[in-house]
Amino acid sequence: MLIEVITQALRAHGDAPAVADRRSALGYRELDEASGQQALVVRELLPGRDRPRVGIRAGNSVAYVVTYLAALKAGCVPFLIDRAAGPQETRVVQEDCGLDLLVHEESTPVPEHGTRCGTLGPLHATRFPARDDRPALHDETEVCRFTSGSTGRPNCIEFRGRAVHRAAANWAEGTGLCGDDSILCFASLSNGLAFNTSLLSAFLVGARLHLGSGLPTAGAVSRMLRSSAATRLVGFPALYESLVRRPLSPQALPDLRMAISSAAPLSPKIKQQFVDSTGVPLQNYFGIAEAGPLTFATDPLTDPGLGQPLPGVELRAGSTGEPGVVEARSESMGTRYLNAPGALESRIGEDGFYRTSDTGHLSDGSLVLTGRTSQVINVGGRKIDAVEVSEALAGAPGVRDAIVLEVADRHGTAALAAVLAAAPGLDPAGPRRHLAERLAPYKIPSLVRIVPKIPRSSSGKPATAALRRMFDDTEDIQ
Template sequence: MLADIMTKALRDGGGRAQVTDRHTRLTHRELDRAADEQATQLRALLGPGERHRVAIQSGNSVAYLVAYLAVLKAGSVPFLIDRASGPREVQLIWQDCGLDLLLQDEAAAAPEVGTPRGTLGSLLATGLPAREDAPALHDLTQVCRFTSGSTGRPNCIEFAGAAVHRAAANWAEGTGLSGGDSILCFASLSNGLAFNTSLLSAFLVGADLHLGSGLPTGGAVSRLLASTAATRLVGFPALYESLVRRPADGTAPPNLRMAVSSAAPLRPDTRSEFTARTGVPLQNYFGVAEAGPLTFAADPLTDPGLGQPLPGVRLRAGTAAAPEVVQVHSQSMGTRYLNAPGVLEGRIDQDGFYHTGDTGYLSDGSLVLTGRTSQKINVGGRKIDALEVTHALLDVPGITDAVVLETPDRHGGSALAAVITAEPGFDPAEGRRRLSERIAAYKVPSLIRVVPQIPRGSTGKPAMAQLRGLFDTTGQPQ
């Protein structure tokens, strides 16, 4: 179903609309042909059978798009893994989900259990051993994506093809995306910010899609905005912070009409400075991995929060005087966690509303967030589970106690920090190296304090105010 929808959209886009990266430019019709060719190669790599589980772990590129569509055309299920995930995390996903094949760009490291199987386009193909105990996919599942799990293992969200389609179609309708648009996307395609706003949605309306990759410096983004004639810019807050830190030169992107951010809060001064320089409102929409894109502000300059519900979305929240856990109902809802039976279903009430863990209220129909109840921390647009990092720290030899928390970095954004106690003679640098072997690099705390004892209240809970105070000093992290 999803392959058919994408194929029709690409053929309707024909030879006018295009997808590009730094090295490649294909029309929508050429992208469709390339995917057909790779689907044939993929069937040969996989052998007999249906609904093979094919993971894609790559930076943004046209090659990623071709491979993704080829997996769907081959009748297999794509598992979209964050490019920053390390070999150990990929191996955990294989253990939990039973992957058959892993497609990676050259910079990614395959897990030890893999066997090289050649290439698919420019991506390296690694075969993975069959797992007899792999959980069965839901009958409707056509795409799987990941979010941090409370157990320290990534939760694999199963999506029906209809949910993926509605996420893209409702985003296009709710934001006025059209064939005249040109999207410049720096968010990773495995992340909902890009997946929902810039992938299928661009194809459905026949818009151009330009993919940025790597660390987005202000100069590089500005040059791409000009060269692609982008009308929409999609990226995490760090991208916009990089742009406003660059000295203003008095010029503004001539075609840009919309800038979209999500996954982490935007600093008010970043938003106002970006708008002052470009004349373009910076939209910070609300979305949840399990439920897709949820809100969008029609007029972000006057909207009191994160916007009104997109088509197909209903919200429940509290009042300004009494914020409550935000509950959402959408047409783009995930079905379940493949590797955590019952967990996602347990967060959905009898009316079909998902309990997000964020707290907030509705103001004239716009969602205003006031906090969160979960242990997930947003750093640079990535949601990191504090419990997962804590467990990894306690596995490092010499560390005896640990608390992971969020603190401001030197630019006023969010940083991942840890306070630990350790045995005599513990070397923090060696501990950091050991930690990086256990979790992805972006999950390693950038700030670490070693203390004789972690302050705790009478209930045994960490005294978070005291812990955050440790990072208010001028001392350097250990």
Template sequence: MLIEVIDDAARRHGDRPAVSDRQTTLTYRELIRSSAVWADTLAGLLPGGDRGRIGIRAGNGVAYVVAYLAALRCGAVPFLIDRVSGVQETAAIREDCGLDLLVHDSPAPGWGTPRGELGTLTVTGAPSAGRAALDPQTEVCRFTSGSTGRPHCIEFRGQAVHRAAVNWATGTGLDADDSIACFASLSNGLAFNTSLLSAFLVGARLHLPNGLPSGSAVGRAVAACAATRLVGFPALYDSLVRRPVTDGSFGRLRMAISSAAPLDPGTKHRFVEATGVPLRNYFGAAEAGPLTFATDPLTDLGLGGPLPGVLLRAGTRANPGPVEVRSESMGTRYLNAPGLLESRMTDDGYYRTGDRGYLADGSLFLSGRSHRVINVGGRKIDATEVVEALRAAAGVRDAVVLQVLDRHGVPALAAVLAADDSLDPSGPRRFLADRLAPYKIPSLVRVVPEIPRGSAGKPAMAALEGLFAVDRTDG
């Protein structure tokens, strides 16, 4: 149903600009024509049999959107893969999901000889032997992010994708006068749910800047497309507040949106103070779509109330509890992990998000992640609590807390701090000693210029764990 919904929107919006990047702008009419041409190319490369499965692993841009629509148009299922996925991770996705083709803009070792081109994108692939059947109504597949294991492939019915877009547009007031500057990867829910189909439904313009989101680059992109909405991960806003916003780039901007990782309150305050633009850190889940939105972030200090089509339940301020959700945009299942998504559902159809929090005055407040609980020596430690304390220490810009093995092979609490290399790690540890129980103070600390993160803004845990490898091997 998705391509029918998109075609209907295109007929209504015709010659309005639909999508652009630094090099190209397509109207709605041109977008549909281009996707039809590319759909013919893809159809000729797909093997016969059941529905084709096309992985898309590319950076944001007009070509990405055209390839996505082309995959839908030729009757295939697009699998949206994070562009920063490594060789092993991409190979695991191919094996787990039985992909036929990969559309990509960077090398794809192990995929064989390129079989075609779609503009600036390359099409590579060979059919996989044996694969799990898709749900008959699946139209799009996306992947969970932030895990060091094999990504879970979430199947989405077309109706779920459509309802996510409709409910986001309705709940946030998105309309045809909006222009969205989106710096988040389209493979991630932050962009997929807030900036792709939702923009097309109402006739808005979607602008997809390329390159690193430095403060100056963001300003130029916002000005170039006269953006009314800015979408990006927390790191984008951290970059923006490091430079004065004085060039008038943000004159038409009415809303900034962040998600996927915690947004530092100091960053939020400085951004709003500098631009006058409300910055909203909405709550969503990969498996359930966008869930909350703060209509007035000046008075709503939480993550907002439920969007249309969403039901929430959680604990109380005095007793935070598991956050559970029902939405019209729920995923159907994990293609490569049968039964796992179903096991995370309650008997009455709510998805257990893994977050803990509470509802107050109609708004959701998060207090931590249940799976972020670290067990060291029989002591349970909420990593979120320790991270928040470390971020308040002098000289610390950012922090991640994790469990590693020390040089004796014993589990230990560790921290990676983003700070200048002159920072003495004993300072933050002394700071924690006055605030937290002794067992919550990391025994191993590394200082880095910036926390390594994936394209979704979440910490790259494998890289962080590697910083402590010396402690595991040093006799």
């Protein structure tokens, strides 16, 4: 179903510009042709395999988009993996999900049991032996994406084609995206912030998609904003923090009408500074990996929260003025976790509402978040499972126990911190190297305290207040 919708959209817009990066660009007709030709190559790499599972782990580029569409045209199921995933995480994903093929950049470390088998444009392909014991896909699954799992392994979310389509269509409708728009996206296409706002949604309406990659410095972003004539900017909070350090004038951004960032970690101060310097409203994107995009603020300058539900979305949160668990029902809901049977279904009630890990309330129809109910930490727009990092740190040489938490650094920005129970002379560089060999770089704590023993309550739970006090003075923290 999904590739039919995409192909129809590509062919409806003819020779209009479709997607570009710093090095290349394709029109809609060219994108259709290039992905069709690459689909033939994908089929040749995977002869005789039923509904092949193709992992894509690469940075934003035209080649990424061509590969994604080619996989769909070849009858494969794309698995969109964060480029920042560490070698161990990539191996776990391949084993848990039974990937047949991994498409990646040349420098990407790949599981040792894979065999390099060809190239797809500038990207490389590694094939894995067929397995009879891999978990079966849902009959209607067309795309898979990942989110942090409570067990320390990434949860693989299965999506029907209709759910992916509705996420894009409802975002386009609810935010007024149209063919005259030009989107500059610095968020990774594997992340919901980009996947739902900037990929299929752009193609449905015939907009232009410009893909940024690399470090989003203020200079690089401003140059791309001008060269792309972007009307929408999409990026994680770090991008906007960079921009406010080198303020842009409204005259430098004549076309920009809207900026979009992930919600929770974007500080109100940074948001206000960006708006004051550019005159461009900065939208807080709120979505759940399992449920898609959920809200949008028509007027972010006056909205009391994160906006009202998008088309196809229903929200419940607490009672009148009283916070409660946020529950969502959407047309873009994931089906289940491929590698964690029953875990997603257990969070969906009989009425179809998904119980999120956020707490909040509705104010004049707008969602106001007040906290979280889980150990998933949101730093810089990336969700980090505290259990996963704690368990990995506890296995480092010299570390007896470890707790990972979110604190504010010296600039007031959310940071990942760790308290390690170890001998006083332990060098934090050792546990950090241990993590770097196993997890993505963004999961390595930037702040570390070494203590003889982790403070815990009589029931054995970490004494959170005492742990946070250790980071009250961040000037001398390693």
